[in-house]
Amino acid sequence: MTSSLCNREDAAELCILTLAELDLKEQPPFSPKDHLKAELDASTRKKYASAKRKAFALFVKAKEMVAETCYPMSACQGAVFWRCCQQTFKDLTGIHRHVAAHHSGDVGQETLGILKQMAAGSNNITSSPVTVDEMPRPSRPLYRSQEMFQTLPDTSHISADEMASEVGQVLLYYCYCEVADPGGLCAWQKALCQHLHLTGKVRIASEGINGTVGGSKVATNLYMDAMLSHPLFKDILKREDFKTSKGGAHCFPDLRIGVFEEIVPMGINPEKVSYKETGIRLTPKEFHVEVEKYLFQGNKGQADTILLDCRNFYESKIGHFQGCLAPDIRKFSYFPIYVDENLDLFRGKRVLMYCTGGIRCERGSAYLRSKGVCKGVYHLRGGIHKYLEEFPDGFYRGKLFVFDERYTIPSNGGTISACRYCGMLWDQYRLCSTQPCHQLVLTCTDCQLKGFTACCPLCQEKGLALAATSSGQGFKEECECTGTRQRIPVERV
Ligand SMILES: [Zn+2]
Numbered sequence: 315m316t317s318s319l320c321n322r323e324d325a326a327e328l329c330i331l332t333l334a335e336l337d338l339k340e341q342p343p344f345s346p347k348d349h350l351k352a353e354l355d356a357s358t359r360k361k362y363a364s365a366k367r368k369a370f371a372l373f374v375k376a377k378e379m380v381a382e383t384c385y386p387m388s389a390c391q392g393a394v395f396w397r398c399c400q401q402t403f404k405d406l407t408g409i410h411r412h413v414a415a416h417h418s419g420d421v422g423q424e425t426l427g428i429l430k431q432m433a434a435g436s437n438n439i440t441s442s443p444v445t446v447d448e449m450p451r452p453s454r455p456l457y458r459s460q461e462m463f464q465t466l467p468d469t470s471h472i473s474a475d476e477m478a479s480e481v482g483q484v485l486l487y488y489c490y491c492e493v494a495d496p497g498g499l500c501a502w503q504k505a506l507c508q509h510l511h512l513t514g515k516v517r518i519a520s521e522g523i524n525g526t527v528g529g530s531k532v533a534t535n536l537y538m539d540a541m542l543s544h545p546l547f548k549d550i551l552k553r554e555d556f557k558t559s560k561g562g563a564h565c566f567p568d569l570r571i572g573v574f575e576e577i578v579p580m581g582i583n584p585e586k587v588s589y590k591e592t593g594i595r596l597t598p599k600e601f602h603v604e605v606e607k608y609l610f611q612g613n614k615g616q617a618d619t620i621l622l623d624c625r626n627f628y629e630s631k632i633g634h635f636q637g638c639l640a641p642d643i644r645k646f647s648y649f650p651i652y653v654d655e656n657l658d659l660f661r662g663k664r665v666l667m668y669c670t671g672g673i674r675c676e677r678g679s680a681y682l683r684s685k686g687v688c689k690g691v692y693h694l695r696g697g698i699h700k701y702l703e704e705f706p707d708g709f710y711r712g713k714l715f716v717f718d719e720r721y722t723i724p725s726n727g728g729t730i731s732a733c734r735y736c737g738m739l740w741d742q743y744r745l746c747s748t749q750p751c752h753q754l755v756l757t758c759t760d761c762q763l764k765g766f767t768a769c770c771p772l773c774q775e776k777g778l779a780l781a782a783t784s785s786g787q788g789f790k791e792e793c794e795c796t797g798t799r800q801r802i803p804v805e806r807v
Pocket residue numbers: 320398399412416417
C-alpha cells in the first residue's frame with residue numbers, strides 16, 4: 315500500500331491538530347535501513363527519534379479531516395477524524411495503530427528524508443523545523459500551507475510536570491499585519507498551542523492575530539519564541555508586545571482558535587476601516603504626560619482634550635484613568651455607534667484613548683479618525699497593561715479587568731467600585747448565579763452569604779423560581795436589567 319493511495323489533499327486545509335496526544339512509545343518501532351542504523355550513535359539516535367516523530371506526525375496529519383473546513387467559518391469547532399486506506403478512524407489511537415501497522419515503510423521513507431535534510435542543512439534539530447521546502451518528496455505536495463508545521467518547538471527536554479505546571483503566566487498580545495492564509499496560520503496556532511498545553515483564545519483574520527493564552531512558564535516562553543521567529547511576525551512583533559501576568563492554563567476553560575473577519579470584534583469591515591488608519595501611538599510615558607496636562611487643564615475648566623476609555627462599562631467600572639470619559643457600552647461592537655451618536659462631543663477635540671492592551675484602540679482610533687471631527691486622536695501603546703508596568707502609582711485608579719477566569723489582575727490602584735447590594739467597596743466580579751444569565755455582578759462576601767448572588771433582585775427571583783420548577787422555559791440568556799440601560803448612551807455636550 316503506497317501512501318499516495320490514501321492521501322487526501324484537502325487534509326492540509328484542516329484546522330484541528332492533535333499532535334499533543336502523539337505518543338509513539340506505544341507504537342511498534344519502524345525499522346530503519348541497516349546501514350543507517352549502524353551510523354546511529356548516541357547523539358544521532360535522538361535526532362533519529364525526533365525525525366521519526368515528525369515523519370509520523372506529518373503522515374497522520376495528512377490523513378486528518380474535519381466535518382467542515384474552518385475558513386470562513388467563525389471558529390474551527392468541527393469534529394475531527396482520519397481517513398486512510400479507505401477506512402475511517404474516529405480517534406487518534408486508531409489512526410496511530412493503523413499507520414504504525416500498515417505504513418511503517420512510508421514513515422521510514424519520510425524519516426530518512428527528514429534526516430537527510432537535517433544533515434544537509436543545520437544539524438540542530440530544535441532550530442530546523444520541517445517546512446514544505448524541506449519535505450523529502452516535493453513532487454508530492456502534502457501541505458498547501460507553508461505555515462502549517464513551521465517552528466513547532468522541540469519539547470523533548472521538558473518534563474511533563476514542568477510543561478503542565480499550574481504556576482505559570484497568561485500572555486496577552488496582538489499583531490496587526492496582512493495574513494495571506496488565515497486558515498494555515500490557524501492550523502499552525504492550533505498545533506502550537508496543543509503541543510505546549512496552552513489554553514485560551516486566539517483570533518486570526520486577514521488583518522492579523524490576537525491572542526490570550528495561559529500555560530506554564532516554560533510553555534508560554536516557548537510560545538513567544540515560536541511567534542517571534544515566525545516569518546510573518548519576526549520583523550514586527552517584539553517580546554515587549556507580549557503582556558504577561560501571573561496565571562496559567564487553569565485561567566481558561568479550553569482552547570479556542572479560529573478565523574474571523576476582525577481580530578477584535580468592532581463590527582466594521584477591516585477593508586472599510588483599516589488598522590493602517592490608526593491614531594498616533596503614545597508610549598506610557600508620553601501618555602502619562604498628556605494625562606497630567608489634561609488633568610491640569612480640566613481643573614481649570616478649559617480642557618480641549620477628552621480622555622476616552624474605549625472598553626466596556628463593566629471594565630471601566632472597577633478601574634479607569636482619573637478624569638476619563640467611560641462610555642456605558644456593553645461591548646466593543648457598540649463603540650462605532652457610540653461615536654456616531656456623539657460626534658459633537660468629539661468635534662474639535664484632541665482625544666486620548668486607551669484600552670486594556672492597546673488592540674481596541676488600534677482600530678477604534680481609526681474609526682474615530684475616519685469621522686474627521688477630532689483635532690487629533692492619540693492612544694496608549696500597550697494599553698493599561700503596559701502603563702501599569704511603568705506607572706504603578708500613576709493616574710490609573712482601581713483594578714484592571716481581564717477576560718479570563720481571574721476577572722481582574724492586581725494593581726496598586728485600590729478599589730473604586732462598590733457591592734451592588736450593600737454599597738461596600740468591592741471589585742471582585744462573579745457570574746450571576748442564575749444559570750442562563752451571563753451578567754457579571756459585584757456582590758461582596760457578606761451579601762453573597764445573605765443569598766445575593768444574582769446580577770439583580772429580579773434575576774435572583776427568577777433563579778429561585780427556576781430552581782423550584784427546575785425548568786428553563788421562557789428564560790432569556792441576558793437579564794432584563796440590561797434593558798434598563800441605554801444601549802448606546804448619548805453624552806451631554
Ligand atoms: Zn492507510
